Amino acid sequence: xxxxxxxxxxxxxxxxxxxxxxxxxxxxxxxxxxxxxxxxxxxxxxxxxxxxxxxxxxxxxxxxxxxxxxxxxxxxxxxxxxxxxxxxxxxxxxxxxxxxxxxxxxxxxxxxxxxxxxxxxxxxxxxxxxxxxxxxxxxxxxxxxxxxxxxxxxxxxx
Numbered sequence: 001x002x003x004x005x006x007x008x009x010x011x012x013x014x015x016x017x018x019x020x021x022x023x024x025x026x027x028x029x030x031x032x033x034x035x036x037x038x039x040x041x042x043x044x045x046x047x048x049x050x051x052x053x054x055x056x057x058x059x060x061x062x063x064x065x066x067x068x069x070x071x072x073x074x075x076x077x078x079x080x081x082x083x084x085x086x087x088x089x090x091x092x093x094x095x096x097x098x099x100x101x102x103x104x105x106x107x108x109x110x111x112x113x114x115x116x117x118x119x120x121x122x123x124x125x126x127x128x129x130x131x132x133x134x135x136x137x138x139x140x141x142x143x144x145x146x147x148x149x150x151x152x153x154x155x156x157x158x
Contacts, residue, residue: 058082
């Protein structure tokens with residue numbers, strides 16, 4: 001799904017979305033901002049790359065961090081829920097993963113990402129995706145595009 005389609009759906013419903021990004025470091029937010037008038041439906045978000053920001057800013061529990069790690073479906077859900085709570089948006093999306101070229105502490109293969117959406121009525125969804133571009137920037141871009149597609153899927157009810 002294209003960002004313009006996301007923008008149109010959110011605008012027509014008078015709804016908003018925020019982001020919580022780890023390894024994409026703001027790429028999802030950047031892609032949202034490419035649509036003119038995006039400030040009507042996208043106020044911003046959090047880049048929680050390292051340094052305990054997932055816990056300190058997004059409210060992820062230390063127990064979740066220790067038991068499930070930074071790259072997990074539980075973390076993606078918690079990051080999205082934390083961004084939604086922090087910003088007061090209708091929806092929030094998240095992404096955490098291993099962009100490469102070296103692996104992280106998780107032991108997961110390079111290109112493994114968990115993406116998430118939190119929204120109204122208790123919506124909390126996470127999906128595992130795998131990118132295989134062989135390139136750090138390519139992996140980040142594919143992960144960001146997957147986040148947008150997941151949000152679009154939730155908004156359209158697919």
